[in-house]
Amino acid sequence: MKTAFGASAVRHCGGGRGLLVALLVVGIFVAPSRAVEVFIDATRGEIKKIPIAVYTFNDVLQTAGQSPTEVLKADLRRSLLFDVFELEPLGIKAVVNSKPPEESIRRAGEAGLAAQVWGLIKPRDPKAKVVEAVMEGTLYDGMRGGEVGRKLYAGPPQMIRAMVHRLADELVFHYTGEPGIARSRIAYVSEKNGAKELFLMDYDGYHPVQVTYDGSLSLAPSWSPDKRRLAFVSFREGDEAQIHELDLMTGRRRTLVAFPGLNITPEWSPTGEELAFATTKDGNSEIYKIDRDGKFVRLTDHRAADLAPAWSPTGREIAFTSDRGGSPQIYLMSADGTNVRPLTYEDRHGRYNTAPAWSPKGNWIAYVCRDERSVLKICLIRPDGQQWRRLTAGDGSYESPSWSADGRHVAFSSTRDGKRDIYIINADGTGLERLTANGSFNDDPTWSVP
Amino acid sequence: MMDRKQGPMYFMILAGLVGVLAMGGCAKKNVMATTSGTETAQDEGGAGARGGGPGALGKVPPGSEPLKGFAKTPQEEPVKESLKPAQPMAVAKADQQEIEARRAQEAAKAREAGKRELRDIYFAFDKWALSSEGKKNLVESKEYLQQNANAKLFIEGHCDERGSREYNLVLGERRAKEVRRYLMDLGIKNKVTINSYGKERPVCHEQDESCYSRNRRAHLVVEGGK
Numbered sequence: 001m002k003t004a005f006g007a008s009a010v011r012h013c014g015g016g017r018g019l020l021v022a023l024l025v026v027g028i029f030v031a032p033s034r035a036v037e038v039f040i041d042a043t044r045g046e047i048k049k050i051p052i053a054v055y056t057f058n059d060v061l062q063t064a065g066q067s068p069t070e071v072l073k074a075d076l077r078r079s080l081l082f083d084v085f086e087l088e089p090l091g092i093k094a095v096v097n098s099k100p101p102e103e104s105i106r107r108a109g110e111a112g113l114a115a116q117v118w119g120l121i122k123p124r125d126p127k128a129k130v131v132e133a134v135m136e137g138t139l140y141d142g143m144r145g146g147e148v149g150r151k152l153y154a155g156p157p158q159m160i161r162a163m164v165h166r167l168a169d170e171l172v173f174h175y176t177g178e179p180g181i182a183r184s185r186i187a188y189v190s191e192k193n194g195a196k197e198l199f200l201m202d203y204d205g206y207h208p209v210q211v212t213y214d215g216s217l218s219l220a221p222s223w224s225p226d227k228r229r230l231a232f233v234s235f236r237e238g239d240e241a242q243i244h245e246l247d248l249m250t251g252r253r254r255t256l257v258a259f260p261g262l263n264i265t266p267e268w269s270p271t272g273e274e275l276a277f278a279t280t281k282d283g284n285s286e287i288y289k290i291d292r293d294g295k296f297v298r299l300t301d302h303r304a305a306d307l308a309p310a311w312s313p314t315g316r317e318i319a320f321t322s323d324r325g326g327s328p329q330i331y332l333m334s335a336d337g338t339n340v341r342p343l344t345y346e347d348r349h350g351r352y353n354t355a356p357a358w359s360p361k362g363n364w365i366a367y368v369c370r371d372e373r374s375v376l377k378i379c380l381i382r383p384d385g386q387q388w389r390r391l392t393a394g395d396g397s398y399e400s401p402s403w404s405a406d407g408r409h410v411a412f413s414s415t416r417d418g419k420r421d422i423y424i425i426n427a428d429g430t431g432l433e434r435l436t437a438n439g440s441f442n443d444d445p446t447w448s449v450p
Numbered sequence: 451m452m453d454r455k456q457g458p459m460y461f462m463i464l465a466g467l468v469g470v471l472a473m474g475g476c477a478k479k480n481v482m483a484t485t486s487g488t489e490t491a492q493d494e495g496g497a498g499a500r501g502g503g504p505g506a507l508g509k510v511p512p513g514s515e516p517l518k519g520f521a522k523t524p525q526e527e528p529v530k531e532s533l534k535p536a537q538p539m540a541v542a543k544a545d546q547q548e549i550e551a552r553r554a555q556e557a558a559k560a561r562e563a564g565k566r567e568l569r570d571i572y573f574a575f576d577k578w579a580l581s582s583e584g585k586k587n588l589v590e591s592k593e594y595l596q597q598n599a600n601a602k603l604f605i606e607g608h609c610d611e612r613g614s615r616e617y618n619l620v621l622g623e624r625r626a627k628e629v630r631r632y633l634m635d636l637g638i639k640n641k642v643t644i645n646s647y648g649k650e651r652p653v654c655h656e657q658d659e660s661c662y663s664r665n666r667r668a669h670l671v672v673e674g675g676k
Contacts, residue, residue: 134526139520147522148520149519149520149521149522149524150520150521150522150523150524151520151524151527152524152525152526152527153526153527153528153529154526154527154528154529155528155529155530156531158531159530159531162529163529166517166527166529169517170517170518170519170520173517173519174519179516179517180517183514200533211533217647217650217651219615220615220616226510226511226514227510227511227514228510228511235647238645240645241619241646248511248533249511249533261623262619262620262623264616264619264620265616278616278620280623285623305617305620305624307617307620308616308617321616321617328614328617352576352613352614354614354616354617355614355615355616355617368614370612374575374612375612376612376614397611399614399615415657443615444615449514450514
């Protein structure tokens, strides 16, 4: 008995208040006739989106590229929590001079647009040599009229997109209590000068930044949960794949795992206290974890290959790939290595299932599967194995699934448009978006927290 | 188009409720994980396997501070680049030249050392067992290796693109190890180093079996032979 919002209320509040709100929501929706529809939708697990309108930002700095207004609208749509309505079809002017007139706010409110946003971007000091941008975002209440509140940001003009992303996340936070994903980044691997280097980009594909310059292979980045460090596989030392750590704030780098053999598939635990990985130092690939003191704990012990650990959001379980049954399949175990059991089976789920990624919401595990023609696709399975489906359709091979922090999107790489590029898709298979198109090889996307 | 008269009405109720929720105080707390702690000492260049694990969570990068919510008189929030660009950028300029110089150096060293490639060994799809042809070719290579017992042998395992990136690293290593095992069984005494590049270094990029089969290989290089 809960709507999407009821559920979110329960999640973010103490039990008593959550229950109260859930009852309130149900109570209101049972009475009028339309409420029935909402209720049915809710039981299907769909989220009723919040209608919102964005007045065209007054951008005195005339930001180059995509306008801040469009960046915000795209963020709000991508959150999957808002329905972005255009004002012009309602006969309301979207372009305003100093601020949206009260009359416009009231009329949009009457049309059901309780949330209305406007922004002003200007230089702090128009005469200053080095321009500093100041952005003010205002949220209006179409029901009661007037302002709900404002946000004020300042920084160099090239950070205006980041300010807009931050405003978008504030809106998500205001209406749902969730932190949003618009500030998140995606680490990925891109080919440069014949080498594979690590790059970062904003979650919408803008602002790519190269972070390794090894001229060798840098693969499989994993974000620390504080968004500060990347662990990754480095072939810089030549004859062995090591696991390195790069501090993105200081640029410092150090070696975390350098056993003889392959040291691959690093993934930080949800607390960032431990790093799980696979190493072939024992002859075949086994899963280990390393803690803050540099202590290693072996988690698997099997003559087959065990690799690609993926932590559950609670940190209590680990999904991984093992070919102990003959073909690579997804298995689960407790984080101490006990209680190993298969999640996918060759006869039911196909003969090649690898690279699990556990949703931060805990409800799905994305992984790489193969279709009938042995081409790689992305599949989703419930951690209890009860539901299973292919997430991606279309030509080309698909790889390296990684979840957004809100659990509503999956990033992956695909050759669907020719070269391998990075895409994101909603967890229900809609909303495919291509993020990279730089003519290079782009792979291994890994999504950070906001 | 949706029914704008009725549709947004219950949205209003919903949004209103959510608003009530947000104002209820409970959802106002910062839901972003804020972490503090001391940074462990950096041991740049040191090997973690010989000490030093993942660091404690440090300061949150700029731009990742917790959300503060809307306010009637908001505090100004600085929005800065979260990366420290100084170090990578400095390297960037040297980037291309450095890589090329290193490559040239490696190639020269290889020539000096008398590097020599033996015949590639090919494998079946998803498999690491040697084929009869592969074994035959290894018997031929054995002759050379035994005549140059002091030469070092490097075996690289490679895969086609139809396996997943990480699993292919393991598969490539298995292929390299299988070749090493077979040569050892044949009695070679050379020092052998193996490595796997999975599908990261293909010899061709076409999506057909003739290319796939060329990529499923073990590449053998001998150093210090005659």
